[in-house]
Amino acid sequence: MDLPDDDTDVELSLRGLCWNTLKGPRTLLYNVTVPFFRNNVDLSLFNCSAIDLTHEVIKTPSAYIALGELKGGIDPAGADEHWKTARTALNRIHEAFSKLKLKPHTFFIGAAIETKMATEIWEMLKRGGLENAANLTDEDQVASVSQWLCSL
Numbered sequence: 001m002d003l004p005d006d007d008t009d010v011e012l013s014l015r016g017l018c019w020n021t022l023k024g025p026r027t028l029l030y031n032v033t034v035p036f037f038r039n040n041v042d043l044s045l046f047n048c049s050a051i052d053l054t055h056e057v058i059k060t061p062s063a064y065i066a067l068g069e070l071k072g073g074i075d076p077a078g079a080d081e082h083w084k085t086a087r088t089a090l091n092r093i094h095e096a097f098s099k100l101k102l103k104p105h106t107f108f109i110g111a112a113i114e115t116k117m118a119t120e121i122w123e124m125l126k127r128g129g130l131e132n133a134a135n136l137t138d139e140d141q142v143a144s145v146s147q148w149l150c151s152l
Contacts, residue, residue: 018050019150025049035059037096039089043068045149065152066105067093083110083117090130105152107132109145
């Protein structure tokens with residue numbers, strides 16, 4: 001939908017974003033249950049316009065360009081648990097798509113990133129098990145991962 005004149009609290013009903021690129025239309029949806037492995041993914045980027053995004057597209061593994069986990073909790077004491085949950089979800093994504101001989105881009109965005117987590121994230125980035133990551137509290141990192149998503 002087009003942005004209303006009064007966009008107060010629009011984030012409460014927003015389900016995604018869409019844009020056009022030279023590579024084609026893109027739609028980013030929040031909280032999608034991916035049918036072929038029956039788990040929720042926080043952020044899913046599709047190779048289609050919002051109008052063309054149907055349940056059939058969501059069921060089509062090759063329509064996924066990127067999938068990512070977003071953990072917004074800011075309590076450093078819970079950061080490791082958020083990361084364990086995200087890492088498990090990212091591994092599940094890799095396994096499900098690998099069985100179909102597909103490898104969509106994967107990413108992680110977290111608000112509380114502790115030193116041990118940062119080391120693990122960096123290692124995953126170096127190995128290619130993760131293609132991008134950002135600290136939600138660092139606007140430069142959020143801008144970087146946003147630019148990356150828009151470039152896909």
